[in-house]
Amino acid sequence: MATRMQTFDDWMDLFKGWQKDIGLDVGELGDYQWQIKFGELEQSEIEFGAYAGHTKWETLIEVPDQRIRDALLNLIRVQGDTEFASTEQQRELFDTAPSDFDRHSLARIICEETRHGWQMAYLLVTYFGTSGKVEAQKLLERRAFKKTRLLGAFNEDIRNWLDMYAFTEFIDRDGKYQLKMESFSAFAPFARSMGPMLKEEQFHLGTGHNGLKRILRAQKIPVALIQKYFNKWIPAAYDLFGTDHSSSAQWAYAWGVKGRFDENTAAEPADPERLNEHARQLFYQECLGLIDNLNLLVAEDQPRLYMPAVSFGRRIGAYADQPYSVQGELLSPEAYARHCEEVLPTAADGDLIQDLTRDSDWIEPKKAGLEA
Numbered sequence: 001m002a003t004r005m006q007t008f009d010d011w012m013d014l015f016k017g018w019q020k021d022i023g024l025d026v027g028e029l030g031d032y033q034w035q036i037k038f039g040e041l042e043q044s045e046i047e048f049g050a051y052a053g054h055t056k057w058e059t060l061i062e063v064p065d066q067r068i069r070d071a072l073l074n075l076i077r078v079q080g081d082t083e084f085a086s087t088e089q090q091r092e093l094f095d096t097a098p099s100d101f102d103r104h105s106l107a108r109i110i111c112e113e114t115r116h117g118w119q120m121a122y123l124l125v126t127y128f129g130t131s132g133k134v135e136a137q138k139l140l141e142r143r144a145f146k147k148t149r150l151l152g153a154f155n156e157d158i159r160n161w162l163d164m165y166a167f168t169e170f171i172d173r174d175g176k177y178q179l180k181m182e183s184f185s186a187f188a189p190f191a192r193s194m195g196p197m198l199k200e201e202q203f204h205l206g207t208g209h210n211g212l213k214r215i216l217r218a219q220k221i222p223v224a225l226i227q228k229y230f231n232k233w234i235p236a237a238y239d240l241f242g243t244d245h246s247s248s249a250q251w252a253y254a255w256g257v258k259g260r261f262d263e264n265t266a267a268e269p270a271d272p273e274r275l276n277e278h279a280r281q282l283f284y285q286e287c288l289g290l291i292d293n294l295n296l297l298v299a300e301d302q303p304r305l306y307m308p309a310v311s312f313g314r315r316i317g318a319y320a321d322q323p324y325s326v327q328g329e330l331l332s333p334e335a336y337a338r339h340c341e342e343v344l345p346t347a348a349d350g351d352l353i354q355d356l357t358r359d360s361d362w363i364e365p366k367k368a369g370l371e372a
Contacts, residue, residue, distance in 0.1 A: 005133050008125045011140075015118070018084070018140040024091045024110075028103070032111040036122050039195025046186040047263060048270065049256035056188040060127050063187065068255045071248070072187050073128055075258060077135040078150055079178065080120030081142060085154035086113040086172075088144035093164055098357070101366040102161070105207050109168070112200040119193050127189060152315050153236035160353050161211070161363075162221060163345075166229040168208030170287065174237040176201050177261050177279055184259030209290060214364035216297035220356055223302040228345045230305065231326055234287070235313030241283065242276040243317045249275040284310070313344075 005011055019026055046054050051064070063069050087110050097103035121139055124132035142148040147155040153171055158164050179201060183194035215221055242249055250272045252258040260270055261279050271278065284307065291305050298304060309328030311319040323336030326343050356362050 005125075005137050008122055011121055011125055011133075011136050014137060014140050015121075022088050022091060022143070022145075024087065025094060028094050028107050029111050030107065032107075034115060034118055036119060037115075037196035038189070038192040041188060041191055042183070042264070046256045047184055048259055049186070049254045051186060051256050054186075056186050056191065058188045060129075065255070067251070068257060069128075071252055071255060071257055072185075072190065073124070073131060073135065075182065075185075075252070076120050076123050076128075076190060077139065079182065080117045080124070080136075080139045081150045082154050082175065083113045083117030083120065084139055085142075085144040085149040085151075086110075087117075088149075089154065089156070089158045089167070090164060093158070093161065096161065096357070098161060098360065098363050099366055102211075105203075106164075109204050109207060112204070116197050116200070119197065123189055123193065151240060153233070153240055156232070156236065159350055160357065162215065162226065162229055162353055163232075165208050165211035165215065166226075166233045168204050169212060169290065170208075170230070170233045170237045171240070172201060172204045172208060173287070174240045174283060176205060177241070177283055180261050181258050181263070181279065184263045186256035190257075209293075211363070212294055213297055214366065215362070216294060217364040218362055219299060220359075220362040221353065223298055223305060225345075225349060225352070227303070227305055228343060228349060230291075231308050231313065231343050232345055234308050235315075237283065238280055238310055239314060239316050241280040244277050245273050246276050280310070308343075313340075 005014065041056065044056060046052050046056055057063050060069055060072075063072065090106065090110060093106055094103060097106060117139060121136040124136040124139075126132075128135070142150070144154055145157070149155050153174075158167055176198065179194050179198050183191055183198065185191040185194075212226070215226065216223070249258070253260075253270060253272060253275055260266060260275065261282055287307055291307060295304050306326075308326040309324060311322065311324035311328050312326045314320050314322070314324075323331045323333050323339075325331055325336070325339050331339060
């Protein structure tokens with residue numbers, strides 16, 4: 001994209017080129033209207049960190065330190081990058097949608113994820129000068145399918161609808177945590193962006209969880225195969241919370257630009273050394289409850305679904321590239337390679353899902369027009 005970008009209108013021209021370049025069938029999106037949406041601030045004052053009690057910053061010139069401006073720029077570009085990546089990952093699923101309901105749900109998710117990226121690009125272009133314009137353009141230049149997105153989970157392929165439901169159950173749920181933590185930001189335009197995004201994200205989470213329930217009720221796809229997709233996406237979600245003892249998370253908290261998920265309800269003061277781990281543990285506990293709910297639908301003769309160990313399949317942090325099993329057992333490199341072939345989706349698994357989903361009864365039917 002060589003176009004010289006000066007305004008958000010220029011960025012919108014690039015956005016249309018991005019849609020075409022990734023092969024998105026925009027006809028599937030109906031008459032969706034792209035909009036910038038801002039909600040109300042829950043608190044007008046900064047709630048934590050060194051500037052607690054000060055009025056939240058409305059413009060970049062009010063931000064008192066260049067390091068804080070850089071941290072905000074990075075948070076916004078990463079958030080935007082994940083949104084456009086999600087669309088790239090899911091864009092080819094329309095042709096295999098199990099029903100009109102699922103097709104319409106996918107269109108809504110793609111529209112809303114893309115709108116979230118649109119919102120982040122607007123913040124970059126409007127508030128961050130030349131640097132923001134450059135980063136907004138880069139949001140449209142990286143590609144999930146070329147493995148150039150900023151975070152690992154958003155460079156993974158989504159090949160089928162079981163893959164998609166597991167992605168929206170777990171990766172979008174991490175997104176909920178990130179958006180909630182950013183809703184406490186001292187930078188008011190960023191914080192105001194989060195409310196509408198969180199409301200839209202709830203549909204994505206419901207689509208994932210209810211899609212998995214519909215698969216389990218149909219009893220066509222083996223539970224062990226469903227578990228493989230949990231093993232694929234849950235470790236990727238663990239990584240999205242960042243490294244333990246992260247200095248960038250500590251500074252973001254100290255500067256007031258990103259809070260805890262439970263910032264307004266937590267009984268204990270924040271532990272600066274464990275900010276990422278705190279969020280990851282909350283996510284873990286929430287997912288345990290979701291899996292317990294799914295297991296209510298698992299037949300007695302089938303294995304129970306479970307959360308893989310936090311040490312399995314990690315690419316960042318203390319467990320990065322360590323050969324731990326899904327049960328948390330340390331294996332030899334050779335045994336770990338064999339283990340991964342057994343517990344992660346393979347090409348043969350993909351072929352099996354393709355065969356199983358040829359008939360419409362692989363998933364409980366759902367009618368268009370109903371909520372997920």
